[in-house]
Amino acid sequence: MSSLVWFRDDLRTFDHPALYAASLQAGNVRAIYFVTPEQWQRHDLAPIRADLLERHLNAVGQRLAEWGIPMHVITVADYAAIPSALGDFCRQHGISQLYANRDIGIYELSRDAAVQAHCEQWQIACHWFDARCLFAPGSILTGSGDMFKVYTPFSRAWLKKLMAEGYQVWPQPQARGQTLAWQPVTVDYPKVSSQNWFGNENEVLNQLRQFAYDKQIDYTTKRDFPAIDGTSRLSPYLALGVITIRQCLAVMQEVLEQIPFEKSEPGFTWLNELIWREFYQHLLVAYPRVCMHKGFKPETDLIRWPNNEQLFTAWCEGKTGYPIVDAAMRCLNQTGWMHNRLRMIVASFLVKDLHIDWRWGERYFMQHLIDGELAANNGGWQWAASTGADAAPYFRIFNPTAQGQKFDEQGIFIKRWLPELSHVPENYIHTPHDWLKIFDPSNSYPAPIVDHAQAREITLALFKP
Numbered sequence: 065m066s067s068l069v070w071f072r073d074d075l076r077t078f079d080h081p082a083l084y085a086a087s088l089q090a091g092n093v094r095a096i097y098f099v100t101p102e103q104w105q106r107h108d109l110a111p112i113r114a115d116l117l118e119r120h121l122n123a124v125g126q127r128l129a130e131w132g133i134p135m136h137v138i139t140v141a142d143y144a145a146i147p148s149a150l151g152d153f154c155r156q157h158g159i160s161q162l163y164a165n166r167d168i169g170i171y172e173l174s175r176d177a178a179v180q181a182h183c184e185q186w187q188i189a190c191h192w193f194d195a196r197c198l199f200a201p202g203s204i205l206t207g208s209g210d211m212f213k214v215y216t217p218f219s220r221a222w223l224k225k226l227m228a229e230g231y232q233v234w235p236q237p238q239a240r241g242q243t244l245a246w247q248p249v250t251v252d253y254p255k256v257s258s259q260n261w262f263g264n265e266n267e268v269l270n271q272l273r274q275f276a277y278d279k280q281i282d283y284t285t286k287r288d289f290p291a292i293d294g295t296s297r298l299s300p301y302l303a304l305g306v307i308t309i310r311q312c313l314a315v316m317q318e319v320l321e322q323i324p325f326e327k328s329e330p331g332f333t334w335l336n337e338l339i340w341r342e343f344y345q346h347l348l349v350a351y352p353r354v355c356m357h358k359g360f361k362p363e364t365d366l367i368r369w370p371n372n373e374q375l376f377t378a379w380c381e382g383k384t385g386y387p388i389v390d391a392a393m394r395c396l397n398q399t400g401w402m403h404n405r406l407r408m409i410v411a412s413f414l415v416k417d418l419h420i421d422w423r424w425g426e427r428y429f430m431q432h433l434i435d436g437e438l439a440a441n442n443g444g445w446q447w448a449a450s451t452g453a454d455a456a457p458y459f460r461i462f463n464p465t466a467q468g469q470k471f472d473e474q475g476i477f478i479k480r481w482l483p484e485l486s487h488v489p490e491n492y493i494h495t496p497h498d499w500l501k502i503f504d505p506s507n508s509y510p511a512p513i514v515d516h517a518q519a520r521e522i523t524l525a526l527f528k529p
């Protein structure tokens with residue numbers, strides 16, 4: 065009997081139930097990963113995320129090779145090609161058992177259903193594990209058996225279940241045989257260097273530990289200020305499945321000696337963000353229409369967004385004349401990452417100041433973010449656009465200047481990303497235009513492309529029932 069572990073968005077060796085279960089079986093164990101360039105293009109996978117993926121794929125392949133488990137990396141066009149490619153591989157290598165962790169997107173679920181059907185035809189037993197969320201989507205429901213549409217009761221139910229059931233972190237598998245050679249693989253997809261991020265699971269686990277020991281306690285007070293390094297910056301690894309929420313919980317528990325179940329307890333604010341992540345993943349499974357470019361609130365699909373392409377380009381390029389928006393967008397374009405507060409500001413600005421369909425922004429984010437993840441990205445955009453579950457009400461419209469003044473008071477973040485404003489005095493940094501007119505008239509920084517007060521009125525009219 066030979067077993068095969070199919071890796072997907074779970075490029076890790078710790079806390080990987082499918083790998084662990086396969087490693088306990090007698091007979092050979094192999095691993096497989098499918099590179100699907102056309103599918104990735106359709107899903108707007110960012111080149112920087114592809115680069116990070118390639119590095120972690122090689123790190124996992126190398127680690128498995130050290131344990132005598134060969135990893136096969138196969139390129140096919142898209143998900144539709146996987147069932148037959150997997151079937152051929154299983155027949156070639158005498159595989160009778162397939163092990164994988166469950167995925168959540170609608171296309172991924174239908175891919176897996178097709179694989180299951182194919183395997184049944186060839187008498188290959190499939191073993192699926194729930195490892196992506198702490199509790200499988202569909203297992204946290206209201207009293208009437210539906211998915212929660214509001215975050216707070218979901219999080220209460222989630223915490224109650226955690227308190228009752230606890231959690232388990234799966235160990236790494238035992239070595240299976242002699243060390244094998246690992247030939248590094250190159251993923252066939254456009255790539256942008258991710259060298260400022262860790263490409264190895266142990267380094268990521270160290271980063272998690274460091275955050276938990278050094279920064280977790282101050283997270284509540286520091287997390288909203290983009291000039292401060294106050295958040296974990298673990299999202300790219302959670303998105304790729306290099307680490308899991310269970311490992312985050314285990315490290316929290318190690319540092320705090322307990323899981324914070326109450327808002328007043330240290331560490332709760334950070335845990336709460338991880339639960340938001342779970343909420344959006346559960347929503348995606350319960351309401352697959354959100355994977356298909358639909359608003360969670362169907363009535364919001366009737367809004368006629370003006371979608372001015374020039375305004376969209378200015379937003380993408382960080383040339384709107386609103387310094388906090390422009391600094392955030394240039395940071396995204398240059399690094400592939402953006403602080404959460406800034407994501408909220410630029411998303412609100414695109415939709416409620418420029419009146420551009422939130423799906424344009426969602427797509428641009430996916431094409432550029434190193435942590436681009438369908439559930440969190442869609443959830444974040446629908447929250448900002450007031451089209452989502454438990455979203456900001458449509459009349460809550462961020463004032464981009466006030467947001468900058470509040471969260472980057474001295475303009476430290478702005479000056480880091482907008483060098484043309486580096487000499488502007490602190491008290492003008494959020495509204496530099498009058499100062500520039502007098503003291504630096506040839507400065508190329510653009511005038512505001514819209515008037516916020518007018519734009520606000522247009523938004524209210526667009527949303528009016």
Ligand SMILES: Cc1cc2nc3c(=O)[nH]c(=O)nc-3n(C[C@H](O)[C@H](O)[C@H](O)COP(=O)(O)OP(=O)(O)OC[C@H]3O[C@@H](n4cnc5c(N)ncnc54)[C@H](O)[C@@H]3O)c2cc1C
Pocket residue numbers: 287295296297298299300302303334337338340341342344402403404405407408411429433435436437438440441442443444445448
């Ligand atoms: C418009 C918009 C788009 C977003 N797109 C993505 C995306 O594509 N991928 C992504 O991982 N996050 C996304 N987020 C959520 C959030 O901005 C990032 O997860 C966060 O900035 C990552 O930084 P961090 O790792 O330092 O987070 P921390 O503050 O340290 O939080 C810990 C972890 O919790 C999760 N998390 C934190 N905040 C949220 C949130 N609001 N929603 C869901 N999960 C959260 C992330 O996995 C994060 O790594 C988006 C938010 C908005 C408003």
